[in-house]
Every structure is written in structure tokens, then in C-alpha cells.
Amino acid sequence: QSVLTQPPSASGTPGQRVTISCSGATSNIGTNAVNWYQQLPGAAPKLLMYSHNQRPSGVPDRFSGSKSGTSASLAISGLQSEDEADYYCAAWDDSLNGWVFGGGTKLTVL
Amino acid sequence: QVQLVESGGGVVQPGKSLRLSCAASGFRFNSFGMHWVRQAPGKGLEWVALISYDGRQEIYLDSVKGRFTISRDNSKNTLHVQMNSLRPEDTAVYYCAKSYESSGYSHFDYWGQGALVTVSS
Numbered sequence: 001q002s003v004l005t006q007p008p009s010a011s012g013t014p015g016q017r018v019t020i021s022c023s024g025a026t027s028n029i030g031t032n033a034v035n036w037y038q039q040l041p042g043a044a045p046k047l048l049m050y051s052h053n054q055r056p057s058g059v060p061d062r063f064s065g066s067k068s069g070t071s072a073s074l075a076i077s078g079l080q081s082e083d084e085a086d087y088y089c090a091a092w093d094d095s096l097n098g099w100v101f102g103g104g105t106k107l108t109v110l
Numbered sequence: 111q112v113q114l115v116e117s118g119g120g121v122v123q124p125g126k127s128l129r130l131s132c133a134a135s136g137f138r139f140n141s142f143g144m145h146w147v148r149q150a151p152g153k154g155l156e157w158v159a160l161i162s163y164d165g166r167q168e169i170y171l172d173s174v175k176g177r178f179t180i181s182r183d184n185s186k187n188t189l190h191v192q193m194n195s196l197r198p199e200d201t202a203v204y205y206c207a208k209s210y211e212s213s214g215y216s217h218f219d220y221w222g223q224g225a226l227v228t229v230s231s
Contacts, residue, residue: 090218
């Protein structure tokens, strides 16, 4: 059972907009920055979004992030086949004194 | 460009030890916190440990405390994790990851390709 809760799966057709949620608590998302990682099949994770809604260089602006209270979400607009991957949210947890991840959401592009 | 290359993975019996290393290049290694993150087969990501830029602070996942030790050699741009008393549930791909800043409390901006550790008799 992961500290941060994500839906195990999400799907959409090319061009659609999909949203992935991440639910936590005051000790993690409620207090600290939320980061998102993308893991393409067979590859290492890659930073996708940091500090709720900041994109690293090279990440398309089709990806956006937001946070409200103890929840965060990742939105992908103009869905493309290459977006098919596992997506993980993460945050520092003040109570556990460590980093916590969501269980991951497998995105399928139909 | 930033490169992180893990080594030292393999098959080990329960109760035995293994040491992983991560060779870093392309950035000023002694200025950034570093992490180990693992992923059991078919499962999600789990943070394992962090070490500050100067090695003075180490923080661990509860389930590895007292068994794993993270360390770094800034003269050799290398990160290590010594894993003792290994258990079958430690079986995973272990990734080293670079912190965006010195303490390890910020996001992980670069990841290695991972090293597979299998704990089995």
C-alpha cells in the first residue's frame, strides 16, 4: 500500500486530454512539493514535472501539473502514442522523514 | 551530459551481503545529494536512502534501517549502498538518482539505468 494514492490505470485516444490524480496527506502533498516521473516501458524513470507544475527542459507543454490541498494531478493534453508509460507522483513526507511515491498509473493510448 | 551508471547487481542468497556502486559524471558530484530508489519486479518505485552532498546526513526507508548503508566517495564521483542481511523482499532493480540540490530534499532530476538485485536461495 503506497502512501500516495494513484489510480492504477488510465487511458485515452490520440489527441484527447487525460488526467492522473495523486492523493496524499498534510505531511506530504499538503506541505511539500509534488513531483512526477514518467517511466517508459523497459526504461528508467525520468523527471516529468517538479514543484507541482514546473516542467524540466525538454518536456512538452502538453504536460501540466497542479496541486490543491493534499491532492495533485498531472494532465496530458493532445495525447500521443509515445505518452504510453507508467506515471508516478512523489513528495517528501515530514512524518515518515523520507520520500514517498504513489503506486503508479499505467497510461494506455488506445 | 549527466550520466549515472550502476554496477554490482547480481543474485545473492538470503542473509548475505551485496554492495552496489553508481559512477557519476557530467556534473559536480560533490555539490548534490544522491539517492537510491528501487523497483521490485512488476511493482512501483520505492525510495530507499539519501545522502547529502558532503555525506554528513543519511536518511533511510524504515525497512532497510540497520541493514543498508549509503555512502559516497566525492574524490571518485561514486555513490555506494552496502546491503547486508538481504531478504527476498529486497529483490528489485536499484536506481541511483541525483538530487536537484545539495541536501536531497528536492526532486530527482537524473536517474541511472538501474542494477538488478535478486535475493534467492
